[in-house]
Amino acid sequence: MPYPCDYPGKKIKKPLPLTKTSMLMSQSSNIPLPLPGSPKDGDRLNAAHPNAETLHLLSHRRSTVVKDMREPGPSEEEVGKLLTLAARVPDHGKIGPWRFLVFRDSARARFGERLAKIFTQKEPAADETRIDFERERFLRAPLVIGVISSPVPHPKAPHWEQIMSAGAVCQNLLIAANAMGYAAQWLTEWYGFDDDVAKILGLSESEKVAGFIYIGSTDCQPLERRRPSLTTRVQFWTDPKSD
């Protein structure tokens, strides 16, 4: 039986009632879904995809905090499909100004060793518990996908647009992971901005971490959180100049 995720500051005493739909749609299942194929260059595609389940996912999508993730993670085939789906974002000029760093299996622990070393150099007073936490960061989920923003000089695609395309990749990953039955969270944390970590990740001067997308199974149900109000954020533009 799924339990409510324990968010700091929220005291939940009993599990939330689960509707049949939310049980089916919100939890990871070990039954692999059939993965969709990919179109070939030049195939004619549908301009719209009316689909109630997609709308349900978008209106109920919620991150699961990484501490609530567990094995199993996506299979090798699912990882391949996740990357293919993630890469299917608008990119002005067809330049794909991003790339992926995939951390699975022992690569997660290996990265953790390097991270713990860097952390200890920066924080020599840190105690063992904290250093172990750094060492185990990528072991919190079975799969971590680093999305790297790799903008290039381009005559038509401004730098800002190329960065936004990397953000769209991250969001696609969250959606695709959820639709495959996995929990996901987009994190950057301190190591997403650290120059020494950037070196061990092999980032060039012009590259930045757009996000580390943690993906895994979960037993818990995230709670809905307050959403930004649209009241102050939406205006239907009218021309202030009436001539």
Ligand SMILES: Cc1cc2nc3c(=O)[nH]c(=O)nc-3n(C[C@H](O)[C@H](O)[C@H](O)COP(=O)(O)O)c2cc1C
């Ligand atoms: C670019 C980016 C970086 C983020 N980095 C962190 C982070 O380092 N730590 C954190 O607790 N949440 C971080 N978040 C927020 C979570 O990923 C998550 O979106 C949020 O906690 C819950 O919102 P949701 O359920 O609508 O996804 C980040 C979000 C974005 C967009």
